[in-house]
Amino acid sequence: MQVGLFIIGDEILSAKRQDSHLGKFIELLSLRGMQLAWAQYLGDDRELLTARLREAFASGDLVVSCGGIGATPDDHTRQAAAAALGRPLALHPDARELIWQRVQQMAAEQGVMADADHPDTLRRFQMGVFPEGAALVPNPYNKIPGFSVGHVHFVPGFPVMAHPMMAWVLDRYPQLHRQVGVTERSLIVQGAMEASLTPLMEAIEAEFAGIKVFSLPSVDHPRWGRCIELGVKGHPELLAPAYDALKQGVIHHGASISTEMVR
Known part of the structure; x- marks a missing residue:
């Protein structure tokens, strides 16, 4: 099983933001005696993402995808993953609960009551809409999870969230760890x-x-x-x-x- 990395976002390709995922992922792999086989930078293009993700799902590689899993119009990764798999999107019940916990926490910090039917809350629930059958990748920073289907794992683009989530994913593959790395x-x-x-x-x-x-x-x-x-x-x-x-x-x-x- 090879290891691959997708780094997704127009802001990376336009240099509005500098990528920090590639170097960190290589570091996390090295700590576990693993190596990166390939990496790709991709823009927020749904058709392109669908094609690349379809290849990733079929490859059998361990793949981590960073970015594009938010709920704004420029985020296409969740939809592309569903299209690549030929599955519908659905609100994951455990993701909804985690997002609701986060909404309640933010409301308490502001001294107001959380409202599950507020339009802002309903939009936040969209971040828990994943391809049907997906598993969750826990987010220790703010609870809002990523997701996995098979050996392809999706995390946010924010480094403070993505990097511990990457480590969590790699620790799910102890059979690929080596006591002494390359x-x-x-x-x-x-x-x-x-x-x-x-x-x-x-x-x-x-x-x-x-x-x-x-x-x-x-x-x-x-x-x-x-x-x-x-x-x-x-x-x-x-x-x-x-x-x-x-x-x-x-x-x-x-x-x-x-x-x-x-x-």
């Missing part, structure tokens, strides 16, 4: 071109199953100038021999090594 080792290579090192990279991946080789060239690195960060990543037990082979290959190539790094 590790990587790399070295800064100078005096070599990426193309000339490609055969070495291919040979390392062919010899060491489960190891990935990466190459990050720079033309103006602030410390090393023109260089290549060349490395391997994978399970720690497999990493050392693959890294040694990579390092010896670079030396044999005649390139210089400026520094070595472990992450």
